Amino acid sequence: MTANPLADDITQAAACLGGDGLLAGEVQGFAARPQQQEMAAAVEQALTDASTLIVEAGTGTGKTYAYLVPALLSGKKIIISTGTRHLQDQLFHRDLPTVRSALGVPLKAALLKGRANYLCHQRLHMTRSEGRLGDRRQANQLEQVFDWSGRTASGDIAELSNIPEDAFIWPRVTSTTENCLGSECDWFSDCHVMKARREAQDADLVVINHHLLCADMALKEEGFGELLPGAEAFIIDEAHQLPETASRFFGMALSSRQLLELAQDAINEYVGETGELDGLPDVARELEKATREFRLEMGQGEQRAPWSRLDGNPALTEAREALKTALADLAIQLEPLSERSRGLDNCYQRALRVQTLLAQTTEQPPADYIHWFETWRQSFRINLTPLDVSENFNSQRHALPDCWVFTSATLSVNDSFSHFAHKLGLEDATTLQLDSPFDYANNALFYVPKGMPEPSSPDYTRHMLDETEAIIEAARGRTFVLFTSYRAMNLARERLRDSCQFPLLVQGDAPRNELLERFRELGNAVLLGTSSFWEGVDVRGEALSCVIIDKLPFASPGDPVWQARIDAMKEGGGNPFMDEQLPHAVITLKQGVGRLIRDMNDRGVLVICDPRLLGKRYGRVFLNSLPDMGRTRDLDDVVKFFHASDALSL
Structure with missing residues (x-):
């Protein structure tokens, strides 16, 4: 990989984002940011050269405008992929119209989802x-x-x-x-x-999401068929999410939902076509019954484990044979009926595909795939996930136009992009790392409590909550407490429900957006959350003045996908901790830390309770990857910081 040199002369895109540029006249309160201009120049260069660029743009850089401005000025047909549907909507309905209006570009845009x-x-x-x-x-x-x-x-x-x-x-x-x-x-x-596909075909710029991008790369025809080859450039926002999304779509899965929907659709199509309630419906109901019995033999409750834990279970083997028989019987019933209607033919073709999928996912998996399963109260999914998607993704990428821009606030680890680049086979990319323009040194304080036990200690969460209660009191609420497990979050709920004098909001009690809206409105709330609150959450102002993180976010070694990757790296002579587990944890931590300062005027305290941050040699990698801010191990400094912040806001 090569570093991107800072252009000597300001580019057209960078000029548009200057203090007297076109965006300043369109966006109220716009302030020019050198980091944003530098990113815009780099994206403009990549679009001109048809090259691959990786950009880490620290929180507050304004990366959306930094890639939209050169994209719109380029005159190329561009696909922009975001991490979620919510970000798609925000980009298409809010950010894109603003930039298009400021530049005065007569550009035709389309929004396309799965x-x-x-x-x-x-x-x-x-x-x-x-x-x-x-x-x-x-x-x-x-x-x-x-x-x-x-x-x-x-x-x-x-x-x-x-x-x-x-x-x-x-x-x-x-x-x-x-x-x-x-x-x-x-x-x-x-x-x-x-209609959405036709609009996307005719558009100059199309906004999609990573699920759609990977689904079409994996030839699952979720979105738009020939749209990908028709683009001249791809811009991937929230790119840190892409490797995990790609691993799902380049794999295979069979779910109870697929089986039950097939049975129900076959009944509906048959009854609608013939008006008869017997015959095929009876066979389809046998498939429903066999699916539920198969789920029953997989064990109770929610599970996420290697398929080997179940394989060889005589009762499950018997249930699988019954499921295979029920599927075959349905296919036999549908075959002579398939000529009667498109709906019945569709069900017949699905039955054949699901038969093949059942064999693939419950018998010997292909080489280099992770074979695992998930269960919920009444449903299941059996998965085949590739160990490595870099070769798959890279071959797909090279079959498409050469210009690719990957950007996120969290792509580097210890000032290196090698972990992210290796995941997607991007070792030849130009890279650019831009620090946040926010004044962390003066507006944020980083506190690591003294005397915490090792995270493996049975008393760890109790000690962590002792610290948390004192900090919440000093912050007068206004706190996110981010956990690495549901167990710890639920322990915190039980304790803080009675002891916390501020409004307590807990993940799962309401939809995420509703919890966030209530958090903003209350102004003094405490929110407890796990993984879904570590990223993609934007609360500006005093309502969020403190972020407490219970542990360094290492992935659970008991997770079947992680364990398989670790085992494969060990067999290949690699170092799974340094090459996989640590980089992943660093990027996740950076996402959580990024919730704290969301605006130029924000002030706040970051608390990481895990003593490994300072006690283990690898802790330095985490520290080197975080913004430069004042550090303390004295709770009194935290109290003084909040008092000073409150005085400034008066």
Whole structure:
């Protein structure tokens, strides 16, 4: 990898982001940032040279504008991929219109999501005609969807924000690649997915997400088929998430949902076509029964473990044979019926594919794949995850245009990009590391408590909560407490529920966005969260003045995917701790730390309770990867910092 030299002459993109540039006249309160201008110049150069660039842009750099400005000025057809659908919406509906207006560029843009985000007319009407929903709430949600279906132009289910993202109704009114009827659907001419794809084909700039990018790279046809080769450049935001997303999409999985939906769709199509309630429906119900019995034999409760833990269990083997038989019987029933309708033919083809998938995921896995499973109360998923996606991703990338920009606030470890680059096979990329423009040295204090036991100690969480209570008191609430496990978070909930005098919000008690909105409105709340609150959370101002992290976020060694990667690295003569576990933990910690200072005027205290940070040699790698801020081990300094901050805000 080579470092990106700072351009001697200011570029067009950098000039637009200057103090008297075009963005300053469009964005209220805009302030020029040298880091943002430097990133814009580097992105502009990469687009000109059709090269690969990796940019770490510290919190507050304004990386979105830094890549949007050169992208819009380039005149190229560009695909921008973000980490989540929420970031997609923010980029497309807020940031992109601002930059387009400031530059005066007549650019045609499109927003494209996976098909599960769009209303399917055929599924909606089939579900309404069935009249078989679990409860009144689902029935009410179905009628809300039906009423909205006559008004929406895009069919994007995000428009119906009053129905939760995980509501049971959504899979009943959206399609998958498996149950989509394609051009033979009666609603094909009004299909929202096809409309979104056509708009993306015609657009100059398309905003997608990593799931969609990887799904199409893996030829799962989730999004847009020929759109990827038609682009001239790719910009990957929140790029630190991409390796994990890619590992899921370059693998294989079989879920109980696939099996149960196949059975239900076969019944619906058969009854709709013939009006008969016997015959095929009886066979499909045997598949439902076999699927539930297979889940029962996988064990109780939530699990995440290697498949080897189950393989060889006689009862599970028997249940698997029953499941294979039920699938085969359904395929036999569907074969002569497949010519009667597109829907029945679709079910027949799905039954054949699922038969193959069942064999692949429950018998001998392919080489270089991790074979593992997950269970929930009533469902399961069996996974085959590739050990390494770099070769797959790199071959896909080289089949596409050469210009790729990868950016995030957290890509480097100890000032090196080698960990991220190796994950995706980007060793030849140009790199640029930009520190945050925020004044951490004066506006933040880093506190590591004294006298903490080792994290493996059974008393660790109790000691950590002793410190936490004192710090929350000094901060007058206004605190995120980020945990590396649900167990520790739940222990904190039990203790702080009675002792904390400030409003207590806990992950899981309400949707994330609702908890964050309440946190902002209350102004003195304490929020307890695990992984989903370590990144993608933006709370500015005094409402968040302290972030407490219970432990260094090393991945659980009991996780089947991690353990398999560790074993493979050991067998290959590598050092899994230094090459994999430590870099991953550093990047995760940087994400958590990034929640604290979100604005030029923010002030706050960062607390990391884990004594390994200062007591272990590898702690230096964490410290070298964090912003430069004042450090203390004295709680009195924390109290004084909060008093001084409160005085400044008066």
